[in-house]
Amino acid sequence: MSSPASVRDRAGTAGRSLGRAVQRATASPLGTYQSAVVRIGVSVTCLLFLLREWPHRRELYGPDGPWSWGMARRLIGNNDAFTALMWSDSTFWFETVYVLTLVSAALLAVGWRTRATSVLFMAGVLSLQNRSIFMGDGGDNVIHLMALYLVFTRCARVWSLDARRAAGDAARPTGSGDPARGITGIVLWVVLGCVLVPATLLGGLGGTWWLQSVLWLLWLGNGAWWALDRYAPGHELRTLFDVLANLAHNAALFVIMAEVCLIYATAGWYKIQGSRWQDGTAIFYPLKLDYFTPWPGLSGLVASSALAIMVLTYATVIVQVAFPFTLFNRRVKNVLLVLMIGEHAGIAVLLGLPFFSMAMIAADAVFLPTVxxxxxxxxxxxxxxxxxxxxxxxFRLPGQRREGPGxxxxxxxxxxxxxxxxx
Incomplete structure (x- = not known):
């Protein structure tokens, strides 16, 4: 039997390990570079997709589409999904939502007022995708999920305009601030509140109580955060807000990682059950479909090699099934991560699915090493x-002297x- 002293030592060691884990999870946001890459990748993918589909936007999500506004309203009445496009069936309102989604994606990519633009981006993505649910593919589903998760992350701590502004504020001497500084954030907060209040009262946020609760919590929390940061920066509540924000960020980052593992695990195990994946010929068939052959010569070249087809088919299944288990070994994980990114790059070129591949690569970026x-x-x-x-x-100014050696x-x-x- 173990002596009481050894039991106390083990309990003390476990307590210290738990304390260090809690301290690490609450003291600072983890994976700041990874979350920044996910933010940039997801927003840029959505931005480029919406720009490419600009000529067809009304057929995809608007009044000219086969999935009419009345049909969408009946479906949403059953599933209680959120979409701002159900607030009105006018063409002007549709164009407004589409343009706001474009603008929010661009602002999120550069990291401007990320707490607000991430919510606007989420609302825009949900509005468009829930309006016409039959228009999306796997890449749209990934953007849909990542748009939700990014709201809870502190994804602008690096590589963003917010980070540059924060660095400038930190370098500014105490008491030298401009009284008008931060007025942009105040105006943005008020405008969003003016939209949130009538949307809630008129039932425009869908039938899901959690969405309304999250939006109100974010709006009120950001207002309280600004007030504490402005008038009581050293207050205990300010520290508590930081701890809660770090916890939410780290939890959301963990969910993103789990989501990526779930995507690959389910995709891999479903492939194993298919006879075409078992006999090593599954890759051959999409290469012979006109819809998936933007480069017929290249697709034909790959499809003409039975060995290449077999290797690509089995490698796809092995990599997808094995990836979640490689997270326990950093080196093996990095190798498989390179293979998966290469796989998605090949899908973008061979099958003509660039936005699906961009969305998956953006999600995979959460596992990229910080170094x-x-x-x-x-x-x-x-x-x-x-x-x-x-x-x-x-482009030298007129009259400037020409450069010297130094x-x-x-x-x-x-x-x-x-x-x-x-x-």
Missing amino acids: FLLWLGHRVSLARQRLFSRTAVR DEEATRSGDGSGHTLIG
Whole structure:
């Protein structure tokens, strides 16, 4: 039997481990770079899709579609889904919602007022997709889910305009703030409140009580957050809000990871049950469909090799089934992650499904290693600096002296005339 001292030691060790885990989950948001990549990938995918379908928007989600407004209203009356397009059947209202979804996707991609734009983006995505549920595919389902989860994440801590503004505020001396600073956030908060109140009173948020509760909680919470941050930054409630926000972020990030694993696990295990996947010929058939062959010559070349078809078919099943189990080994996980991203890139090219592939790659990005993301961000920053320095040299102001041998380095550092032209 174990002695009382050893039992107390084990209990103390377990308690300390639990304490460290709780401290890590509440002290700061985890995976800030990964959540930023997911935010950028999902919003850019939705933005590009809506731009591509701009000429066909009314047929897909609007008044000219085969799924009429009355049919959509009857369906939504049964499933209580949310869509702002049911508030009115006018063409003007449809165009307004479509444009607002475009704008919110662009603002979310650059990380401007992310707490508000993430909610607008979610509302726009749900409005369009729930209006015509038969128009989507697997990629739309992923964007649908990620739009919901991103609302609860602090996905603008890096690589965003919000992060740049926060860094500028932190560098500003205490007491030197502009009284008008933050007026944009106040106006945005008031405008959203003016939309939320009548939408709730008139029953325009669907029949799901949780959506109304979440929207009101977000709106009131952000107002209280701003008030505490402005007038009582060191108050205990301000610290509590930070802890709750970190918990919500980390929980949402965990849900995103679980969702990606569930997608691949179910896809892989369902494939195993199919006879075409079992005999290694499943990849052959879509390559022979005109709808999935944007490059007939390339598709025919791949389909002509029985070995390539067999390898691609079995590799797809193995990677999808094995991926959730590789999370316990970082190196193996990274290898399979590269294979899955390559698989989706191949689907985009061979089968002509670029937006489905972009959505899946954006979701897969939650598992990218932080070291790689830091390296990638550094390379992008260097490329941007080179581009800006060349632009500054090419477009000199009239009357400026020509560059000397030491001017190029000054321009790169931001001390030369290029900083004025760019900034």
